[in-house]
Amino acid sequence: MDLSSLLQELDLSVSDKPRPSPSPPPITDLLCRLREKLIGPSESEAERSDLIRRVERLFQTADPDWLFPSTNKSDDDDDGDVIKGEELKAAYTSLVCALIGCSALPLCEDDCSPVSASAYQNLPTRATAVGSALTALLRTLGHVGNEGTSLLLAVAPSICVFAVTHFQERPWSSPCSRASSQCLHVELLRAGGWTDDAHFLFGAGPEDRCMMGDILDLLQPQLDKDKLFRCEEVKLVFAWTLLQARGPSLSPLLSRVLPPSLLLNDHYRPENCILGIRCLHRIVLNVPAADLRQFNRAEVIYQALFKHLYTSEAAVIELSLSCLLDVLWVLEKPLPSSPSTRKCRHDDVMRLFLTHMEPENKMALRRVYASALPQYVDRMGVSVCRHLKRLERVVLSYLEISDPPEQTSRLKVLEALQKTIKTAWPRIPCRSNVLLCSLLKLLVDVTSDSLLIGSVRDQLTNHAAECIKLLDACCHGKIQPLLQQVDSSCCSAEVLRILATVTATTER
Structure with missing residues (x-):
C-alpha cells in the first residue's frame, strides 16, 4: 500500500x-x-x-x-514547511x-483493592x-x-x-x-x-546520555505515597530500572530513588515489601558509603530493614537479613579482633535474630534463619562470644530436628558451629560436653535414617566429624578418650567408623 x-x-x-x-x-x-x-x-x-x-x-x-x-x-528560511x-x-x-x-x-481504586482480572x-x-x-x-x-x-x-x-x-x-x-x-x-x-539495559539507563561513561533520569521524570508524578500503589506498572518499572544499576551510578540519583524504595519497603503487602527491600539493597551496593552516611540515610535504611525481623514472612526476612549485612558494613566500623565490651548494631541484629530463631517451628523460617547464621557469625568474629549462650541453644535445637529432604537447617547450623569454634575457641571447652553429645546424637540419627539421600548423609556426617575435630583441638585432645569409649553397644558400625576416622586424623 x-x-x-x-x-x-x-x-x-x-x-x-x-x-x-x-x-x-x-x-x-x-x-x-x-x-x-x-x-x-x-x-x-x-x-x-x-x-x-x-x-x-x-x-x-x-x-x-x-x-x-x-x-x-536555518531558522531564517522563508519556507513555511x-x-x-x-x-x-x-x-x-x-x-x-x-x-x-x-x-x-x-x-486501582485504592492501595488495598487490586484491579479485577476482567x-x-x-x-x-x-x-x-x-x-x-x-x-x-x-x-x-x-x-x-x-x-x-x-x-x-x-x-x-x-x-x-x-x-x-x-x-x-x-x-x-x-x-x-x-x-x-x-x-x-x-x-x-x-x-x-546500547549494549545492555545498564548501559541504556546509566551509561558507560561520564559523556554518555543516561536514560534513568528521564524515566524517573516520567514516573515522578506517580511515585508519591498516594499514587504509587494505585499504578501497578509504576512500581514494577521503577524497581526494574533501579535493579539494573551497577557501580556508583546511582549516587547522583540517590535523593530521587531512595524515597520510593522506602515507600515500597514499608508497605503491608509482602510482594511490595520484597520489591522495596531489593531496591534498598541495590542502592546500598551501588552508592558510596560516604553518600549513604550523609543526612543519616544509612541509619534510615537500617531502621526500615530491622523492623522486618519481627515479621513471619520467610521471603521478607531472608532479603532483610542479607541487606542488613551490607548496611551494617556501611554504618559500623570494623569489628575488633579481640573481645570488647562496646556493643553495636551487629549485636542488636544478632540478639534479635537468635531470639526469634530459637523457638521457631515453621520449617521455611528455620531454613531462612539457619542459612543466614554462618554469615552473621563470620561477620561478628570474636564478638560472637557475647551471644554464645543463645547460639548454643540454637545449635542444639536445630541439630535435633530433621529437615528433609536437603537438611538445609542442620547443614547451615553445623557450618555456623564450625565458624564459632574457630573464632571463639577459648570459650568452647566449657561447652564441649553438651556440643559433643548433640553431635554424636546427630551422627546416630543420620546413619540410621534410611530416607536420607546419600549425598546429604555424607555432607552431614562430614560436617559433624569436622566439628568434633575442632572441639578436640579446642580441648587439647581431651575429646579423644571419650570417643574411644564408644563401642558397638551404643551405636552402629558406621558411626564407629566415622569416629575412628576423626580420632586417627586428630592424632596425626
Whole structure:
C-alpha cells in the first residue's frame, strides 16, 4: 500500500494549510492529527486496533526523509514547511505517548483493592499492536543515522517504560504481548547502540546520555505515597530500572530513588515489601558509603530493614537479613579482633535474630534463619562470644530436628558451629560436653535414617566429624578418650567408623 492510499484511508491527506501540489502534508501535521484520533473516542475495540495497525504501516512504508526531515536548515528560511527539531521531537513524543496510552493499565481504586482480572481482558491485544507499531518506528528511525539520535533520545524513555510494563509475566500480559514488548525492547537498545539495559539507563561513561533520569521524570508524578500503589506498572518499572544499576551510578540519583524504595519497603503487602527491600539493597551496593552516611540515610535504611525481623514472612526476612549485612558494613566500623565490651548494631541484629530463631517451628523460617547464621557469625568474629549462650541453644535445637529432604537447617547450623569454634575457641571447652553429645546424637540419627539421600548423609556426617575435630583441638585432645569409649553397644558400625576416622586424623 502506497503512502497516498494510506493517507486517504486515514482521512489525513489534506492539510489545514493550502498547498500548491498534492504532496503529503508536513509530518508534524500528520502526527498531530494521528494523536487526536488515538486519544479521541473510539466506536469499538476493533476500530482502535485498526488505527494502530495503520500507524504501523505508515512507519513501515513512508519515505524516511519525509518521516524524519532534516532539522539543520536555518531558522531564517522563508519556507513555511521547514520543521524545527524541537517541534518534530514534540510531535513524535506526543504520538508515542498517545499510542502507549491505548494500552494503559487501569488504576486501582485504592492501595488495598487490586484491579479485577476482567479489567485486563483487552490489554494484551492492545499492547501487542502498540508494540508492533513502536517497533516499526524504531526500525525506520534506526536507518536515519545521526540525525535521528536526538529524536530517539526523546522517545526512548516512554518506549522503555511501555516495554518493561508489558514484557513481564503479569495478569495484563499474554505470551504474544510479552514477545512483542521484548522485541520492542531489543529494538530500542539496537537503535541507540546500547549494549545492555545498564548501559541504556546509566551509561558507560561520564559523556554518555543516561536514560534513568528521564524515566524517573516520567514516573515522578506517580511515585508519591498516594499514587504509587494505585499504578501497578509504576512500581514494577521503577524497581526494574533501579535493579539494573551497577557501580556508583546511582549516587547522583540517590535523593530521587531512595524515597520510593522506602515507600515500597514499608508497605503491608509482602510482594511490595520484597520489591522495596531489593531496591534498598541495590542502592546500598551501588552508592558510596560516604553518600549513604550523609543526612543519616544509612541509619534510615537500617531502621526500615530491622523492623522486618519481627515479621513471619520467610521471603521478607531472608532479603532483610542479607541487606542488613551490607548496611551494617556501611554504618559500623570494623569489628575488633579481640573481645570488647562496646556493643553495636551487629549485636542488636544478632540478639534479635537468635531470639526469634530459637523457638521457631515453621520449617521455611528455620531454613531462612539457619542459612543466614554462618554469615552473621563470620561477620561478628570474636564478638560472637557475647551471644554464645543463645547460639548454643540454637545449635542444639536445630541439630535435633530433621529437615528433609536437603537438611538445609542442620547443614547451615553445623557450618555456623564450625565458624564459632574457630573464632571463639577459648570459650568452647566449657561447652564441649553438651556440643559433643548433640553431635554424636546427630551422627546416630543420620546413619540410621534410611530416607536420607546419600549425598546429604555424607555432607552431614562430614560436617559433624569436622566439628568434633575442632572441639578436640579446642580441648587439647581431651575429646579423644571419650570417643574411644564408644563401642558397638551404643551405636552402629558406621558411626564407629566415622569416629575412628576423626580420632586417627586428630592424632596425626
